[in-house]
Amino acid sequence: MTKRTFSAKGARATECLGLIHTDVCGPMSIQARGGYEYFITFTDDYSRFGYVYLMRHKSDAFDMFKAFKAEVENQLEKHIKILRSDRGGEYLSGEFQQYLIDNGIVSQFSAPGTPQQNGVAERRNRTLLDMVRSMLSYSTLPISFWGYALQTAIYILNDVPSKSVPKTPHELWTGRKPSLQHLRIFGCPAHVLKGKTEKMESRSETCIFVGYPKETKGYYFYSPSDLKVFVSTNAKFLEKDYMNDFVPRSRIVLNEMSGDTIPREVTQPNPIVSSDPTQDQQPTIPRRSGRVRTQPERYIGLGESVENLPDDDDPYTYKEAMEDVDSRHWQKAMQSEIESMFDNKVWSLVDLPKGIKPIGCKWVYKRKRGMDGKVETFKARLVAKGYTQKEGIDYEETFSPVAMLKSIRILLSIAASLDLEIWQMDVKTAFLNGSLDESIYMM
Template sequence: MPRWSGFSERRNRTLLDMGHALETSAFTLNRVPSKSVQKTPHEMWTGRCPNMSFMKIWGCKAYVKHQMSTKIEPKSEKCTFVGYPKETKGYYFYNENKVFVARTGVFLEKEFLTNSGKGRNIELKEVQQQQDIEPEVEEICQVIEENPTDLETQPLRRSTRECHEPERYGFLVKTHGDVILVDQDEPKTYQEAVASPDSEKWLESMRSEMDSMSDNQVWTLVEPPEGIKPIGCKWVFKKKIGMDGNVQTYKGRLVAKGFRQIHGVDYDETFSPVVMFKSIRILLVVAAFHDYEIWQMDVKTAFLNGKLEEDVYMTQPEGFVTLENAGKVCKLQRSIYGLKQASRSWNLRFNEAIQEFGFNRNEDEPCVYKKFSGSIVSFLILYVDEILIIGNDIPTLQSIKTWLSSYFSMKDSGEAAYILGVKIYRDRSRRDTF
């Protein structure tokens, strides 16, 4: 445990202080020795001495060869080295707001060190100039060095700037010890929700969420197993805004604190595909050209449909703990929002179900499904819990909606008008969709 080891505590603090270079820092620290331990962490874990020959100076420039370049285009581009990938051999490079992996490159380490040295000289020169402009600072420092005890008699200088509560605290603003409720933001905690002017609406949304948990048999209450520390949970509140800018619904969602999960213990794979926006645009163009129908549906509590393969224990949600079950914990049977494997579990469940209905998954775009029957064409696009249904036969599309509603808890939004923050306007006389 870090709190029992000063060495581990210092290593953790070193990593946290390095910000964006955290993974590279951990990668490097695991391969360097220390005074207290003779072997490196990598050698203690794998039993082999680490190979350091491939390591480069973090942040240095490098020329990386283009994967696809023509005769008139440059053969390489200048990037910044930012780390080492875990899944494959190579390096992470940054260029033009993107990070990519390449096996090798020409690293300008000497140039990086030379420029770094010049930068330090310039910085020292600027500091010297600043000291020449303000000689009074030098005199004060000399007085302090000669009479260090005078520091105790110097009065503390306090700021006269007026302090204000930041807006990020939502609608709880303290004024002279009192609390004033200002309805301008979503509550951040359960206590803020029940104390807000919209407390009844938030409580209703939380009760609806708990009903969904019960209907889907998300968990069972059990005595806490010995040696198992359950993960926590919290309420997340959101006002859903419509196209007109007004509040449509008040949503209270129970979210597990998945950051407390341990890989290999209560979760394994986490990857889940998401449809690319360009694929949605392509199918909208196809639908406009052939005058297909474009319908939209939303899956209510989508993640609750995913089945868990691991044993995951969670504390009971705040505000819904009864006296007779106060000491029990929730053993999750299905995935819940916040779990690391939640999105993957839901995607696997939906993919299994929709293929039973006769849809085929696109090999290049795994969130796009198609179904052909003679001249009848149907497409289905899944983006997490939002679904677009596109086709040329209304009875067939209606049967798809009926089947989805019988299999999952769905919300029928009718003709598609708003998806992923984009409004959809359609002029069917001109066959335009934009």
């Protein structure tokens, strides 16, 4: 006997708050700043607009739902009709169920052992954690900042297109198109204007961008010198320098702990008592989950322990690529790159002249993903270590043949006004088609 299959689509809500999907994730293997170990998500079925709340205890789910309900019903002047969840104890409590009955909200539970019936919430949690790992990997922040990364991830998801809805979740939820001009790279450094300073003292401080505050316009910044998070609007972001210089960490281990995960013993000399998420907190403490999990597949792709955590991070070295689960795809990608170099006559094999110091090379690997987060292609690039070259000695000028966004907008506007068709193309290994005036020796 086998489990029955489920259809890919179900009946969709026809208006905002018609159906809310929710799920609790945690306890996480690393405690977030503020002492948070769990988070709960609420996703509107009609718009796919989402909310996320950090929690210290799973029992806080009821309070988080009441806060969510009060906010969204007041904003939209509508009422929640259906709440769909799994059969977690936090949702089955008598207090929670009585509250739903008193407010006329229909409670829908997934059947035991069938997380597919709560697939929207399950997938939302997986997407959020994938984004959190990526953001932390490309930052110098400790993993305890996953709470800020999580809030940033849901903020971004609400503003970008989704295959599930015809418009962005933000537009369907608010009726207004979102603006993306204020978005910044999570974890990038920034020069933040200080308050009052002495005449001879620096007027700015180098901090790290960690998110968008909900209560006010501005940005969250982390001060490494004060070990505190604060809000400011006066900052100069160093995104270009950050992306050029930074090397991502190879792997971020952040996953939901299962009931049989055995945490290691740690001590905490000063217990956390503050509820302010912006204050500095003590090191994280892994905890044993009190929830019994009968189906480890619940969070598909996230894993229930470190051993089962899928390694979707891009390899950093050739050795890592050959040891990767997708080593066969990386080999094909490298072979394609070498063939393209031969076809374009990028280099030729010669003896190294005396007195010439060659520059090194390395492979750069990248998984290209679609809008749904699935891997579409595997890219491998053989690149020279250009950062070892010196301007004025090894080269004179640098170029970046990238069209300005204003130019693209003008082109699209002209095409729209004249009812023309726009065709998009991609030149394979486009950078190999350029010509060099200098002689460069690489090995």
